[in-house]
Amino acid sequence: MIIETGHYALVLALALALAQFAIPFIGARLNDAALMRVARPAAITQFLFVALSYGALTYAHVVSDFSLVNVIENSHSLKPFIYKISGVWGNHEGSMLLWVLVLSLCGALIAIFSNAMSDRLRSDALAMQGLLGAAFLLFILLTSNPFARVAPAPWEGRDLNPILQDPGLAIHPPLLYLGYVGFSIVFSFAAAALIGGRIDAAWARVIRPWTLFAWIALTLGIAMGSYWAYYTLGWGGFWFWDPVENASLMPWIAGTALLHSAAVMEKREALKVWTIFLSILAFSLSLLGTFLVRSGVLTSVHAFASDPDRGVFILAILVLFIGGALALFALRAGALPVGGLFSPISREGALVLNNLLLSACCATVVVGTLYPLALEALTGEKISVGAPFFNTVLIPIALPLALLIPIGQMLSWKRGDLAAALQRLRVAFIVGVLAAAAFGVWYGTPFLSIVTAGIAIYLVVGGLSDLVIRARGRAGRPSFKRFAGLPLSAFGTSIAHAGMGLTLLGLAATGWGVETIVAMKPSSFYDVGPYHIGIESVSPRQGPNYSEVYAVMAVRKDGATLATIEPAKRFYQARRMSRSEAGIVTLGLGQVYAAIGESHEDGAIDARLYWKPLVTLIWIGALIMALGGALSLADRRLRIGVARRAAAPALEPAE
Template sequence: MIVETGHFALILALALACFNAVVPLWGVATRDSRLMGTAPSIALAGFGFVALSYAALTYAHITSDFSLLNVYENSASAKPLIYKITGVWGNHEGSMLLWVLILAVFAAAVALSARAMPQDLHAAVLAVQSWISAAFLLFILLTSDPFARIANPPIEGQDLNPLLQDPGLAIHPPLLYLGYVGLSITFAFAAGALICGRIDAVWARLVRPWTLIAWVFLTLGIAMGSYWAYYTLGWGGFWFWDPVENASLMPWLAATALLHSAAVMEKRDALKVWTIFLAILAFSLSLIGTFIVRSGVLTSVHSFANDPQRGEFILAILVFFIGGALLLFALRANTLKPGGFFAPISREGALVLNNLVLTTCCATVFVGTLYPLALESFTGEKISVGAPFFNATVVPLFLPLVLLMPIGQNLSWKRGDFFGAAQRLYFALLCGLAMLLVLASWHHNGPLTSILVSGLGVYVIVGAFAEIANRLFGRVALVKGGLAQVWQHAVGVPLSTYGTALAHAGIGVSLLGLAATGWGAEKILTMKPGDSANVGPYQLTLTRIGTAMGPNYTAKIGHVVIREGAREIGALDPAVRFYPTRQMSRAEAGIKTLNFGQIYVGVSDGVKPGTVDARIYWKPLVAFIWIGGLIMGFGGLVSLSDRRLRIGVAHRVRKLAAAPQAAE
């Protein structure tokens, strides 16, 4: 009965989404406040029904109800509870239900923020979000029903893909979806603004928090996905330029550009056309990523290769929303008046340059990802576009952007002084050069790229805080004001400034981790108990090979002792797990973090009995790659906590609304 309740809840959610997609827009067209006022309550009710449906599917997975096809194909009685819960979104149908749930969550959040925006814009945003929800609810009900029954239920299920039986599945997909789907709100704001004709600085301030929320989740989701692939797939890599990895990178690049463009629009009432276009583009790239993953056009460890019918349905959704939004954009573009002007050398000019580089990077990744798929579809010819292409095209674009990033932070609004901003970065430059010289003397035979990128990373980290340091110490001497006055200045700096500095510093930290991989070491060999191997500054010894039983697998485990000189500093237990239900094996890497570097050991069955094939890495400072991602996400959260973003919008809207009344 609970399962049927979940199914009918989806049908009711579809009916409410269709109502909310039409009635509030009719209210906007007729200026009927009662019709517009229905949008928030209907959005909240729709969220309730989708949440009920998702809870019903989760219950079926937890109780191992194999009368459901979805549970039978993706679960088993012996599977641990955490993987029964995470397995709900470890398949196509369940993940699409999670997609719709997050759509409903963001719609409910916007519904509860009614005081922060004009009623017509509020109703239009919720209506557009309802159009998106209705399309995906219809997709689920017609092609991807998670509540489909089996006439004769089996006793046992087929278990979950072993690659997905990992704690990373509990973190990575929800974070990534919150970012992916969260960009639907920026799309809804753009379409709503075009419908209502409210494209101004107030709109830019309204859309920034929602863009920032999606950007934070997308940043954390990509970082977590990178680490999950690193330790789960057994190959020791953190980024492969896989088409599905690129599908998450493209909307992140567009959302990053949108954040910077919206700042210019809010400050100068400029770049209106460009900002609206980026808001549409960011979610459009999310839809394209969904099509890539679920259409069956490629096979990847990340993707759900499904029947063409699903791909055609998603393609129709993609064409409808992207085409409709661009058509609306074209009809309204001529009505957008140019806003304030600014000098090329200014913070606004730096943000425009930032946008140009980010969108060029995005276009490069887009072409490199989709061109092989398009070529194969039209000609049948298969080509591979991998890491060499992207490293040769994207990296040369990205590194100059990173170099100029601290300078842009230190330029003044409207009109800046380039040389003055560069002078304020002399300490950052000295720190970067010092790092470069130290590494050049220490690793004089090492890779030149790693040395240069390390110096650039230090420069970015220090330069990220140069603006704050200038605010604290530039106008007052410590001997006069003392620490008390510096503290007063520190308290007066907006949280968004601290958040920006942290986000930029996170990029520098990740650069250090990426650069240090050039000094790593790798060995691939066959080992038996008693064998040792030297990797980097450490010696690894395989002491024994054993077996273990898990709840739904058997494991072959190698116990490896790590020594530095004569001192034992740790041990690892890499394993190969075999899942009999799926008849699949999965490598369980052993990882030891030492001074932010990691020893990575992956094993597989050896050709000779009593041996294992081992893949051993020493990766210095590799943890900085993901620590940098966490710092970037934390910087976004700090910016989001800025009081101006939380209440400044409502205050400004009320102030603008009160002005005509006072004039009357």
Template sequence: MIVETGHYALVLALALALMQFAIPFAGARLNDTALMRVARPAAIVQFLFVALAYGVLTYAHVVSDFSLVNVIENSHSLKPFIYKISGVWGNHEGSMLLWVLVLSFCGALVALFSATMPDKLRADALSVQGLLGAAFLLFILLTSNPFARVDQPPWEGRDLNPILQDPGLAIHPPLLYLGYVGFSIVFSFAAAALIGGRIDAAWARFARPWTLFAWVALTLGIAMGSYWAYYTLGWGGFWFWDPVENASLMPWLAGTALLHSAAVMEKREALKVWTIFLAILAFSLSLLGTFLVRSGVLTSVHAFASDPERGVFILGILIFFIGGALALFAIRAGSLPTGGLFAPISREGALVVNNLLLSASCATVVIGTLYPLALEALTGEKISVGAPFFNTVLIPVALPLALLMPIGQMLPWKRGDLGAALSRLRVAFVVGLVGAAALGALYGTPFLSILFGGVAVYLVVGGVSDIVQRVTFRAASAGSVFARLRGVPLSAWGTSISHAGMGLTLLGLAATGWGVENILVMKPGDFYDVGPYRLGIESVDARQGPNYSEIYAVMAVRAGDRTLATIEPAKRNYPARRMQRSEAGIVTLGLGQVYAAIGESHPDGTIDARLYWKPFVTLIWFGALVMAFGGACSLADRRLRIGVARRAVALPEAAE
């Protein structure tokens, strides 16, 4: 009966989602405040019912209720408890339920923290959010029911995919979904603004915190997914330009552009049309990523579903919401006011160039991801678009973008002096040149690694230069410096920290050109060079895990005659799934890592292995954490945490 409760809860949530859409939307058209205010309790109660359904499915996984198809296909009684919890979303049905849970959670957050928002804007935004929830709840109930039963339950389940039996599964998908679905709030605000005709700085003030929230979550989700692929797949890589990886990068690039555009709109009431378009685009790309993962058009370690019926349903959702939003945008865009003017050399001008470069990057990723799919659908020809294409096209865009970021920070709003801004960055330029020279002397070619290493150092120093100069300019004493530090807005801290974090990540990416890879057959007792270190196998043994068996090698990592660390790369076998998985052995030494993965054992006692030395690789993920922390600092700024009061003057309503 508990399982049926979850199913009934989803049906009730669908009814509430439809109510959340229809009643407030009608109230906004009729200017009926009572009807408009139905949106808030409907959004909150819808979330509670979806949470109940999700809790029931989690309970079924925890107790190994093999009367459910979802549990049979994705669980095992011997599976560790953490994977029983995270395994709930390690499959198509469960992950879609998590998607709807996050969607309803976002709607409930808007309902709870929108007291200062105009009734009509809130009603329209929550109506759109309710329609989104209804579409995905209908998709789950009609094509992806997680509560489907079997008449004769088996004694044991098929277990979770071994690749997913990792702590990364507990972190990566929830963060990614918070980012994907977080942009649905900004999408709903954009649709509400277009419907109601209210596009002003107050709108940007309401939308910007949700953009930051989604961007921070998506940044962390992508970083976690990258690190998970790095240590789990045993290939020694952190990004493979897999189409499903690109599906998360596309909304991140659009969301980054939106974040900067919304800042201009909030400060100067400029770029209104462009900001609305980016708000639609960011969530549209999130929906596109959902379609790619669940339609069966892709073959990937990330892809969940291959059922054409599900793909057609999601394609219908995609066309309805993206097409509808773009059609509404096309109808309304011409009537929107243009906003404030600014000089080309100004912070607004720098942010416009930033948006153009980010949009070009996003378009490149979209084309590189979708072109092979379109070509195969039209001609049957299969091609692969990978790192050579993306690196060739994106590197020329990334270089000016990185150079521009600190310059834009130094320019004032409305009108600026480029010479003065460059003068304030002279220390960053010098340190960047010295950094490039030092990296070139230490590691040598390739030239691109030296170039981007120097740019990364410049970006880190330039990112913090704004704060340093704010607090030290004509400071009379250390006390005045500390007083100024306390007065720097959190949003300014957030900008500087995020830009510095991007520099750290860029340095980690640049250093991939200095990595060392050694593919060999290792003999126990012998040591082999990998970068500045030597690795040797001390022993090879077997052991039994809760639901797997493994062969593991104990390897010593040495510098000269001194043993620095011991690592244990392994090859695991999961009998229920009849699958194997590599478990890498990794040790962090300084900012770099020694990485080892083993393959097949041979009768003579030797074993196949991949050995890597990856200098500065940890900066890729540490920089992402710093970027996210910067975003969190901006989100904590009091000016973004409080709503704009109703003093903002509404624009005349657009013709219905």
């Protein structure tokens, strides 16, 4: 009864989503207050129905109700409880339902937090959100129904894909979806502004927190996913330029650009049209990512669907929304008012440059992801575009971008003084160059790593020195009172940029990593970077729904054992699949990483051993970036960009 109630709630949510679209949309066109008022309760109720439905599916997974095809195919009665819950979104149908749950949650959030805007803007935005919801609910019900049932029900399920049985799965997709779908809010507002033909004054103020919210979630989701790939896939890589990973990177880059242009728009009323365009782009790329992953166009760990009906359906949704929004943009953008003016050397100018560079990065990823697909579709030839392409194209764009970040931070609004900005950054420059020299002496080549590490340190110092300079004020002496009085958003900016620097440092350090593949014999030690690793024992062990062979390895340095790690190879009975479980220990900021393979008759075991200096900074940096975003989000003051008059002594960048 619970299950069929959940199923019916899902169907009702579709009906409500259609009402949420049609009635307020007509109301906004006819300027009718009563019709527009329907938008808010409809959005909230729609969310409640989807949540009810999602709850019912979760219940079915938890109690192992094998009358549902979805539960049979992705669960097992012995699966640990947490994976019964996370297994709900570890498959195509469930993850689409989660997608729609987050989408309807975003709709409900708009409905609740939208007092400071005109009825028409809110109604149009919620109508768009309703249309999106209806399209995806229809997709779920017609092609991927998680509530499909069978009789008679079998007694055991086929278990969840072992790679997905990991705490990583419990966090990664929900965060990623909050990010992807969070951009739907911005998209709906952009579409609403275009449909209504006017941009409210509060538009940018409404956009920025939602963009930040989506961006934070996406940052954390991507970082989580990359760490998960790092420790489960067993060869120590954290980013493979897999199209599915690129699918999450594209909206992230577009979102980062949007974040910055929305800041310009909120403070200076400039870049309005461009911000609207980016709003459409960020969500369009999310949709594209969903299409790539969900249609089965790609064969990868992530693509559990391989049904052409689904692909065609999602493609239709894609064409409808992206095409519709871009057409609307082409028709209406010209009619929108243009915002304030600024000189090229100014905070606005720097942010425009940032946007251009980020757009170039984004275009690179889009091309690198779609080109092989297009080529295969047209000629049948299979090529893979991987790290060499992306590294060659992205590094020359990303490094100058990193150099520009602190400079932009130092420029003031409307008219800036480049020489003064560089002057303020001299400490950061010097520290960066010294750091590069130190890294060069300590780790040696490759040259690219040394340069990148220097830029990374410059970025960290430059980002943070903005705070110090501001705390100094015009008096020239740093004061703690001024420092503590700085707005949260200033801390947010500096901390997020410093986080970017740390991530960059972690990435640079991959060049200094050490890798060995050996057949390890018991009681002999193998060198990996500064450490020696030896096997103490290899034995079998039984887990709840798998059996494994695990090795106990000692990590030594200068004769002292620093840690023991337990890499394992697991075999999952129900799916007859194996996966490796890496043994990882964090030493300083670096990690020793070991994965085992086949055992030999003489007691030796194949192993891959890695020493990855500073690798944890990649994810620590991402966490810090998200923290910066959260600080900025917490600052709910109105943002005011003070324009400097040319005559005023430009000593202090204004917030």
